[in-house]
Amino acid sequence: MQYLGALLPRITRLQALVIGLAVTPLLLGGAGVIALLLFLMASGGTVTGAPEQPIAFDHSVHAGEAAIPCQFCHRGVVTEASATIPSVQQCMFCHGVVATDRPQIQLLQAHWETNTPVDWTRVHRVPDHVRFVHAPHIQAGLDCATCHGDVASMSEVRQVRSLSMGDCQGCHRENSASLDCATCHK
Template sequence: MRQLFAPGADAILRLALLTGILGIITLLVIAGFVSESNYVTTVGVAPAQPVPFSHKHHSGELGIDCRYCHQQVEVQATAGIPPMYTCMTCHSQIWTGSEMLAPVRASLANNTALHWTRVNRLPDYVYFNHSIHIDKNIGCSTCHGAMDQMQLTTRAQAFTMAFCLNCHRNPENFIRTKEQIWNMEWTPPSNQATQGADLVKQYHIRGPAQLTDCSICHR
């Protein structure tokens, strides 16, 4: 009888299957790296804006408090974008003829909003409230990085689910004293383990079982 397959066909088939499996695994690994890369997450990337606003200059060098511009961060879900009259409280007196600030002056004069490119964005299926995090002593820099050192605003974190869960499972590692909430240079002190645990109790922060419940972030 004639053989349907050559003697080495079985080995070739095994090699082809192994190559295919390795190829799929390689593609999945590459896709994982790409999905977490700065190219996809835009971490560290400063998008074009109508005005090249510098947090480093305003917050870091001039010492302007975050809440002067983000006035609703302590009471509402969003931090808020300052209206142009907030900018013009200063810039009606200084840099009044700056070409760079022409869009700000025009916005106020024409009563039209500047269209900023959003830097920090969560998926629509994720609920986040700034006010509760501020109320529970989670500082700005924990999520947004050292804003006072950013010449142009960039995203400091990818805001993956793992990033949020890390804090919700271990809030004692990130909670601060009240006076440190707005400190962009804050780092956990040597006694953070005990201080953090005490602050968690003091501010009645829920336990990990509740903080990691799906309904906390997905409503």
């Protein structure tokens, strides 16, 4: 309670104790809130829950039970920047005949018949000043699950890593990949 004595020279010891007991939790609470805000700022990207999709596509059925390789649908991933979302036509290669009686598949077939794309909700997004290119990561032998988590067991895909700059850099440092800003920032 030294600081109170300095601020208010004529205060008694009891008064100082009472004021101290009342004010200290407030100060600690404030510091706690500030620390929490700083932590949230420093932690960068947020890991969000699974967004709702227009069609309840289940990765655990396709990538899990049926064990279809990721590249079968996400065809750009080996050679392009973007892994690419398959077109309705590609879904229809199978779903022209497979499980045509289910309501979710009939939603898909409606898109096929009306010649409209499915408006999927994007799950993973890096900021606009970052250019992430899938190809070199796959070529380097990284598993998709390294960044995307165990998608084969997810009914609804959600982001599992922060994908913040520190997240990328940690991995780049471990694998002696480039740490030059210009490699990722555009």
